[in-house]
Amino acid sequence: MxxxxxxxxxxxxxxxxxxxxxxxxxxxxxxxxxxxxxxxPNKVYTPQHVETLFNTEIRNHILYKSDCDGDLKFDVENEKQWGCVWRERLKCPKCNFVSKYYRLYDIFESNKRGPKAAKLNVQIQCGLITSPISNKNFRDILMFSNMVPPSSSGMQKTANKVAKQIKREGFKIVCPNHEGVHTAYIAEDASIGNEGAYSSWCATEVSDYLKISHITTDGDSRAFQGVKQVHGTNVEALRDVRHLSASMKRAITRCTFSPNLFSGTNKLNQKNRFALDIKARCVAELNQSFNVHQGELYKDKQYMPEVIKTIVMCYKGYCGSSCKVNSYVCSGLPSNHWIKNFIPNGSTCRMTCDDEVKFENCIRILPGPNSLNLVRFLTSTQKSEAFNRALSRCNPKNVSFPRNFPGRAHAAVHMINHRFANSALLLTEELCVYNNSTKSSQESETKG
Structure with missing residues (x-):
């Protein structure tokens, strides 16, 4: 051009x-x-306020001009947006009747001057702070839904208000000499995946009133080394039952058995399902054994070798007297036996002597004598991993929340400690954006 x-x-x-x-x-x-x-566009209205608007202004329209047969309509050219909610008025195209403005949303009262905050705008931020969705992505969703999105600055102000309520102060943050806005907690060259350093910091904080003797990890974590540096060489590393059973499952799927072990054509799928069922069986045997012997490890070590052999015989099709004597979860009876959830019940494996040896070696990864020492307390890392997943949900790696990161991190802790539903209700109550009908019904039940 x-x-x-x-x-x-x-x-x-x-x-x-x-x-x-x-x-x-x-x-x-x-x-x-x-x-x-x-x-x-599509809009969000509170039905109660819409009813009040139309019922009141229909009567006012009759008083204004009783012989007018025009229909009242929303004055879309003069509507006023307040975040995700609206203030509307009605007009008559025939007699030029115009009503006053009505708030079609709930507000919560405050002593501050200026417009009152809409409950819906605050409730939206309460939901966003516990999700990986940013304000920008939420605005995109609204536009896809043919809804006029609120301004980015208005949403950010509401987000800051919600994050401030969740954030708990009380610890001093030392700036690591960053340029510009001081929002970082660690140096720019620090590794965010150094589990050993983080576990060392945590172990140091509790060292004045707690001596750590055991720590349960997933096996490939460096957290044990960090605790060991602070609390001495006597710290013992334990294993998580879930991760150890997953290792046993992988060993079964990778093991080379004889070609005729499984029938049919899709042998790889059968092998994976077989490994899943063995994993469930061994975990059940282990838990029931610890429950029966009340934590007496020497008894578990005494009986578990026979349990391993019994599991092999059971999957070969000899589920009877051996299961009745040695198994903790299978009685070997038609009416009381181990129910296979991943493979057809009644199916058998054609094992050779070499297959049996390989199969037993794989099973020993979980209920073997060496592994029993590592899982003797049946401790788990599930709570830690659950929090990590909640933290990834509130602060995903692909989105940066520099202004509300602390609030989102505390929201993850709050959600794990109280569970999602309770956390949502407690947060909305703290911000005074709870459902009024719920509170009034609770108050009436209390009075009654």
Missing amino acids: KIDNVDGTPVGQILLRPKPKNPDVVDKYLQAANNCTDAC
């Missing part, structure tokens, strides 16, 4: 990004929306 100077003389340069000759999809939709007089 050629351009000219101000005086009209031609210029040798051309525009690098000329406008398209034909309008694109966005231009077509914008043109259609501008030409349509009654194009209205």
